[in-house]
Amino acid sequence: MKLTKQTQSDILKHANEAAPNESCGFVVLTGRKQSYHPCENVATLPQDTFEIPADAWIGIDGDIVAVVHSHPRNEPFLSGADRKAQNQSELPWALATGGAVKLFRYAPLLRGRQFVYGAADCFTLIRDAFMLCGIEFRDHPRSNIDDDAAAGSFEQNLPDGGFIRVRAGLQAGDVVLTAQNGIANHAALYLGGGEMLHHAFDHLSRVEPYSKYWQRMTHSVWRHQDWQPEMLEAIKNDISVI
Structure with a gap:
């Protein structure tokens, strides 16, 4: 999956508006149209983490194809907490950091995989x-x-x-x-x-x-x-x- 220039622009705009808190949202595919769906960050400490409201996952017009959040302090990689949550979602994650958007495809956690040659080796x-x-x-x-x-x-x-x-x-x-x-x-x-x-x-x-x-x-x-x-x-x- 690739993010369109408009999707990336909308993600960065939301991240800038939310700073110094982390922004969050979804990349949504409606038919063949890709868009960014911003969500409220309801985390107790929004400057350090993010939490998407449970009801935000419901009623989306289209398919959620990626989870999005920002790192206002510009950490360039997914944190351990991010990876744990991504593993639960089994979706690609987009990270707004350092004025750019990085997309991380879904992959299971690196430790604890069952060996399957050609798929998990x-x-x-x-x-x-x-x-x-x-x-x-x-x-x-x-x-x-x-x-x-x-x-x-x-x-x-x-x-x-x-x-x-x-x-x-x-x-x-x-x-x-x-x-x-x-x-x-x-x-x-x-x-x-x-x-x-x-x-x-x-x-x-x-x-x-x-x-x-x-x-x-x-x-x-x-x-x-x-x-x-x-x-x-x-x-x-x-x-x-x-």
Whole structure:
């Protein structure tokens, strides 16, 4: 989904009018027409959070296709509370911040996912984590987990997504490929501090130490060309959700 220029303009206008409180509302699709539907923020502390009245969800003329709110202090990413609420809504969220509107497609919380190859696997997890940071890259089709690994799927698709292989200097935000018998068959996101986020076959997605075992299994390290250190905040906000 893309937001029209008029929708973005209306969202920013409402955000400016509501400041220093957070604004909130919906993106609505009526037939083929997209529009912004502003709502009242009824939160107890509207400068710090937002709450849309329950009855605002009822009687909308059209389909609600995104939830909207603003960050008057210009925090560029969804907070942990935002991610928890987005996970409940299962909708894209638009964030007005820093004079622009950022759209975050819906993705389940990064931790606790059931493994389903091609739908919820290690590459999906990394793609969704980078989306929360504002970096989008396309998914790729899967066939069989072993055949894809043997065909070098990771080495082919990471460059397509904007990643460059680095030879030294592992840093937070890097993607670590691990291998069995010399074949890269798993990917993890290094979080810094000796921890990584990953989704292994037949396990829930989780954070765990980048231990000596995983270090021995490491095949290569990849870094996105648009990565900035402050983006890690977006991922940490998500994994802080209980």
